[in-house]
Amino acid sequence: MKPEIITGAEIVIRSLQKESVDFVFGYPGGAVLNIYDAIFNQKHFKHVLVRHEQAAVHAADAFSRSSGKVGVALVTSGPGATNAVTGIATAYMDSVPMVIISGQVPTHAIGEDAFQECDTVGITRPCVKHNFLIKDVKKIASTMKKAFYLASSGRPGPVLVDIPKDITAEKTEFIYPDKINLRSYTPVSKGHTGQIKKALELLLNAKKPMIYSGGGVVLGDASNALQKIVNALGFPITNTLMGLGGFPASDEKFLGMLGMHGTYEANMAMQDCDVLFAVGARFDDRVIGNPDHFLSKPRKIIHVDIDPASISKRVKIDVPIVGDVKSVLEDMYLIYNEFNEKHDKNNITSWMEQIKEWSKKDCMAYKDDESVIKPQRVIQTLHKVTKGDAFVTSDVGQHQMWAAQYYPFEKPRRWINSGGLGTMGVGLPYAMGCQLAFPELQVACVTGEASIQMCIQELSTCKQFHLPVKIINLNNRYMGMVRQWQEFFYGNRYAESYMDALPDFVKLAESYGHIGMKIEKPSEIEPALKEAFSPKLKERLVFMDFITDQSENVFPMVPNGKGLSEMILAEDDQ
Amino acid sequence: MENESGALSRVSGLFSARGYNIESLTVAPTEDATLSRMTIVTSGSDSVIEQIIKQLNKLIDVVRVLDLNDGKHIERELMLVKVKATNKYRDEMKRISDIFRARIIDVSDNTFTIELTGSASKLDAYLDSLDSDSIIETVRTGASGIGRGDRILKVQ
Ligand SMILES: Cc1ncc(C[n+]2csc(CCOP(=O)(O)OP(=O)(O)O)c2C)c(N)n1
Numbered sequence: 001m002k003p004e005i006i007t008g009a010e011i012v013i014r015s016l017q018k019e020s021v022d023f024v025f026g027y028p029g030g031a032v033l034n035i036y037d038a039i040f041n042q043k044h045f046k047h048v049l050v051r052h053e054q055a056a057v058h059a060a061d062a063f064s065r066s067s068g069k070v071g072v073a074l075v076t077s078g079p080g081a082t083n084a085v086t087g088i089a090t091a092y093m094d095s096v097p098m099v100i101i102s103g104q105v106p107t108h109a110i111g112e113d114a115f116q117e118c119d120t121v122g123i124t125r126p127c128v129k130h131n132f133l134i135k136d137v138k139k140i141a142s143t144m145k146k147a148f149y150l151a152s153s154g155r156p157g158p159v160l161v162d163i164p165k166d167i168t169a170e171k172t173e174f175i176y177p178d179k180i181n182l183r184s185y186t187p188v189s190k191g192h193t194g195q196i197k198k199a200l201e202l203l204l205n206a207k208k209p210m211i212y213s214g215g216g217v218v219l220g221d222a223s224n225a226l227q228k229i230v231n232a233l234g235f236p237i238t239n240t241l242m243g244l245g246g247f248p249a250s251d252e253k254f255l256g257m258l259g260m261h262g263t264y265e266a267n268m269a270m271q272d273c274d275v276l277f278a279v280g281a282r283f284d285d286r287v288i289g290n291p292d293h294f295l296s297k298p299r300k301i302i303h304v305d306i307d308p309a310s311i312s313k314r315v316k317i318d319v320p321i322v323g324d325v326k327s328v329l330e331d332m333y334l335i336y337n338e339f340n341e342k343h344d345k346n347n348i349t350s351w352m353e354q355i356k357e358w359s360k361k362d363c364m365a366y367k368d369d370e371s372v373i374k375p376q377r378v379i380q381t382l383h384k385v386t387k388g389d390a391f392v393t394s395d396v397g398q399h400q401m402w403a404a405q406y407y408p409f410e411k412p413r414r415w416i417n418s419g420g421l422g423t424m425g426v427g428l429p430y431a432m433g434c435q436l437a438f439p440e441l442q443v444a445c446v447t448g449e450a451s452i453q454m455c456i457q458e459l460s461t462c463k464q465f466h467l468p469v470k471i472i473n474l475n476n477r478y479m480g481m482v483r484q485w486q487e488f489f490y491g492n493r494y495a496e497s498y499m500d501a502l503p504d505f506v507k508l509a510e511s512y513g514h515i516g517m518k519i520e521k522p523s524e525i526e527p528a529l530k531e532a533f534s535p536k537l538k539e540r541l542v543f544m545d546f547i548t549d550q551s552e553n554v555f556p557m558v559p560n561g562k563g564l565s566e567m568i569l570a571e572d573d574q
Numbered sequence: 575m576e577n578e579s580g581a582l583s584r585v586s587g588l589f590s591a592r593g594y595n596i597e598s599l600t601v602a603p604t605e606d607a608t609l610s611r612m613t614i615v616t617s618g619s620d621s622v623i624e625q626i627i628k629q630l631n632k633l634i635d636v637v638r639v640l641d642l643n644d645g646k647h648i649e650r651e652l653m654l655v656k657v658k659a660t661n662k663y664r665d666e667m668k669r670i671s672d673i674f675r676a677r678i679i680d681v682s683d684n685t686f687t688i689e690l691t692g693s694a695s696k697l698d699a700y701l702d703s704l705d706s707d708s709i710i711e712t713v714r715t716g717a718s719g720i721g722r723g724d725r726i727l728k729v730q
Contacts, residue, residue, distance in 0.1 A: 048699055121580060126591050130634040133580070150634060183729060184637040309628035313620065 029076025031103025047496015057087020062433025078116030093420025129157030154187030191323030210273035215242030249408030295562025395451030425454030509543035598716025
């Protein structure tokens with residue numbers, strides 16, 4: 001059969017179809033009109049029209065984080081592309097597989113400061129895994145194939161494809177390659193057996209072992225493999241903010257999240273262990289605190305990661321294992337079974353005693369109140385009402401930390417937040433992406449009155465596409481996290497961190513055609529959440545404005561530049 | 575690396591974004607027109623150099639990275655120097671150039687233009703040996719390097 005001759009725009013659409021794309025999140029404009037015209041005539045994927053390009057990229061990003069598929073966004077040249085940059089950088093920092101298609105001015109106009117021209121490939125270069133500017137219609141299909149392959153293989157990440165308008169109008173044969181071979185890109189998947197054996201030997205002889213897993217376990221679908229090996233070893237484990245859900249929070253071996261707002265027991269065990277097993281994590285500054293303090297205790301470190309550049313970047317590693325985390329953990333489990341008779345589980349008895357002692361601090365306790373709403377209580381009630389099984393997206397700030405701390409996750413891909421870039425505004429578009437990926441499941445967006453206003457326009461998108469997400473706005477009338485730092489480190493000088501002139505969120509929600517609720521008393525928390533998640537409101541977006549304690553802080557806290565074991569606890573704050 | 579437009583800016587962007595030093599960088603296509611070869615001179619602690627190599631390898635357009643310092647290698651840089659060549663200097667210039675095996679490639683009433691190839695330190699030594707008042711202009715290419723003997727960097 002002779003290949004069909006079609007336009008570049010049609011090739012873009014057919015390529016997306018070949019990649020089994022279900023949703024494209026986008027916003028039209030001059031440079032992509034040919035592509036939109038081709039979208040008009042197809043039924044293979046649904047186009048979700050957002051209200052701002054930043055939200056298109058965030059929503060596609062969350063679609064990917066929740067479903068594991070590649071997220072796709074489509075934006076026009078110039079301002080469309082620059083609006084998308086925050087979303088792209090956010091996805092890049094958290095290694096989310098995405099393909100972003102941007103329109104460009106016609107090839108003959110490039111470099112002439114044409115209307116809506118910007119150097120999109122130049123602007124996005126530092127925040128994409130790779131990008132392409134297509135200058136020949138014959139290259140669209142193969143470039144699209146490469147983009148999807150690069151985005152989803154190795155350490156995943158966003159890939160941008162910039163297509164000048166004239167190229168989308170030209171015609172050529174449509175031949176979509178089945179496979180792509182790049183001599184310069186050959187990601188490893190299998191870990192080195194010798195290294196895995198070495199790691200096991202260290203682990204089995206450890207007196208004070210600790211496992212620390214991160215976002216790589218979630219992205220790499222390695223949660224089951226992780227549970228198998230951790231259950232076999234019987235060692236304590238902590239998750240990073242990005243790794244939550246990678247190991248079930250209800251398991252007794254789970255010590256909670258670690259890091260700047262991690263639990264006392266997780267941070268102490270991390271600091272004090274003699275063998276540390278890091279899986280799909282990257283020793284981020286928010287996780288290990290001051291690296292010099294961290295390294296002041298001797299310990300052996302094993303590190304499994306798909307990205308060789310993550311290994312020995314911030315902390316020197318003793319046993320590096322480069323490979324796909326899932327494959328490495330599965331191999332490790334098999335090898336463990338070969339020599340598990342060598343494993344004396346009594347090795348760690350006194351270590352487990354010590355951890356129990358640390359846990360007695362009960363570092364997550366907070367003083368509840370009968371007259372003013374405590375944010376922690378809202379999250380705990382959300383957990384109860386959703387039976388711990390909702391997708392929870394968050395924005396950035398105190399509410400994000402409380403959601404991470406007080407909503408224990410049992411499954412991977414349920415906790416969706418911007419850990420790396422810390423982008424305020426992601427919460428609502430993230431909820432949209434999850435809800436589209438899982439229309440039947442509950443999606444809660446935990447946000448703050450400052451963050452939600454950064455993408456509030458998406459309430460309109462939610463109306464158009466019937467996305468019944470539940471928004472839990474922890475409204476403390478402050479940029480709470482900023483206020484907390486100002487309280488601790490800037491002598492209570494609350495420079496520009498109050499939120500004045502707030503809208504009436506109930507009316508705002510209603511004006512977009514949604515349901516609004518204002519909740520001011522602790523006794524109303526549970527009834528309100530129950531109603532919002534009731535079958536009666538299953539089809540509706542509900543905006544819950546919880547008026548919370550203005551002075552509440554997130555504890556424990558490792559102050560910036562301090563060591564992991566130098567936490568401020570709630571009890572110190574009296 | 576792949577001889578693609580933008581590949582050079584990916585490399586230089588990486589160095590500036592991550593705060594690595596670049597002392598010099600040379601690049602040109604190879605005998606295989608789809609590939610170009612770059613020599614970068616940089617400095618840093620062992621762990622920084624290790625990161626630089628890993629980060630370079632991570633760039634999609636980069637096919638292979640080799641640290642020439644890991645083995646025997648040859649390094650050459652080309653320099654063109656324009657010097658004053660008035661009566662007083664003329665013989666002196668010739669003499670020093672002979673010692674360094676530099677070649678005078680252009681002559682005018684008042685100037686010589688001299689070409690010199692060698693390691694960076696040889697070029698430095700040559701400049702040091704000239705009277706600094708006599709130097710009008712210099713241009714250097716930065717080093718290109720290649721392994722000695724059987725040590726080769728090639729893509730199969
Ligand atoms: C786009 C962006 N701008 C600024 C910041 C810095 N920042 C971090 S948290 C925060 C305050 C967030 O306030 P709010 O959304 O009300 O949440 P709260 O901390 O009160 O729970 C700010 C301004 C950021 N993370 N992202």
